Amino acid sequence: MKIGQLCVKIAGRDAGKKCLVISAVEKGNLVLIDGETRRKKCNVAHLEPLKQSFSVKDNASHKDIVDLFKKELKITLKEKKSKPKKERPKKARKQKVKPEPKKPKKEKKAKAKTEPKPKKETVKKAAKPAAKKSE
Amino acid sequence: MVQGSRRSRTLRRVHKRTPGGKTKLRFKRRNPSSAKCSKCGATLPGVPRKLPLKMKNLPKTKKRPTRPYGGNLCSKCARILLIEKARSENK
Numbered sequence: 001m002k003i004g005q006l007c008v009k010i011a012g013r014d015a016g017k018k019c020l021v022i023s024a025v026e027k028g029n030l031v032l033i034d035g036e037t038r039r040k041k042c043n044v045a046h047l048e049p050l051k052q053s054f055s056v057k058d059n060a061s062h063k064d065i066v067d068l069f070k071k072e073l074k075i076t077l078k079e080k081k082s083k084p085k086k087e088r089p090k091k092a093r094k095q096k097v098k099p100e101p102k103k104p105k106k107e108k109k110a111k112a113k114t115e116p117k118p119k120k121e122t123v124k125k126a127a128k129p130a131a132k133k134s135e
Numbered sequence: 136m137v138q139g140s141r142r143s144r145t146l147r148r149v150h151k152r153t154p155g156g157k158t159k160l161r162f163k164r165r166n167p168s169s170a171k172c173s174k175c176g177a178t179l180p181g182v183p184r185k186l187p188l189k190m191k192n193l194p195k196t197k198k199r200p201t202r203p204y205g206g207n208l209c210s211k212c213a214r215i216l217l218i219e220k221a222r223s224e225n226k
Contacts, residue, residue, distance in 0.1 A: 008217065008220075008221040008224075010214045010217040010218055010221070011202070011210070011214060012202055013201045013202050015202045015203050015213065015214075015217055016203045016217050016220070048217070048218050048221040048222070050221060050224065050225055051225050
């Protein structure tokens with residue numbers, strides 16, 4: 001497989017999509033592809049070469065290939081808009097705060113014992129004298 | 136007397152242990168047959184055999200392979216079809 005060869009991917013999630021061979025990976029039958037597919041290594045057995053081939057630099061950038069697809073094949077590739085990475089808020093360890101020494105409690109003033117109030121003496125009413133019996 | 140519809144084997148029989156310790160016979164619907172390739176008839180391993188009630192609750196990615204023609208054609212037939220398309224484009 002030559003660099004710049006236009007292919008159709010026939011296996012996997014990108015099957016049926018067109019791609020360009022960008023570079024040959026040293027090991028085995030692997031090549032690097034980019035285009036409508038994701039930019040990734042691919043087995044040659046999973047590619048069906050088409051007639052067309054283009055002159056592409058070895059390991060060309062994704063931007064070059066987007067331009068080439070637009071010019072030559074009139075295919076506009078969707079570019080992924082990756083969100084800027086936000087730094088995760090780091091969790092600060094809770095530092096143990098030493099408890100402040102307790103203030104000694106103020107001793108309550110002992111209340112002066114008040115003398116118990118003298119109970120009111122209840123004066124029993126004298127029993128009414130019985131009615132004088134009629135003589 | 137057994138209910139008439141229960142005498143047929145359309146429903147599968149499941150022995151369930153009750154909280155009281157006894158085993159009871161329950162009747163449940165059988166799982167549907169496995170999905171087949173529409174071209175060669177081979178079973179599709181990526182499609183689960185589950186009742187529609189459970190399939191409804193599965194995520195889409197677990198119902199079929201994510202490749203084109205996934206869930207309809209087996210990988211071999213899909214590959215052949217894509218190669219044919221590419222070659223016809225070449226002509």
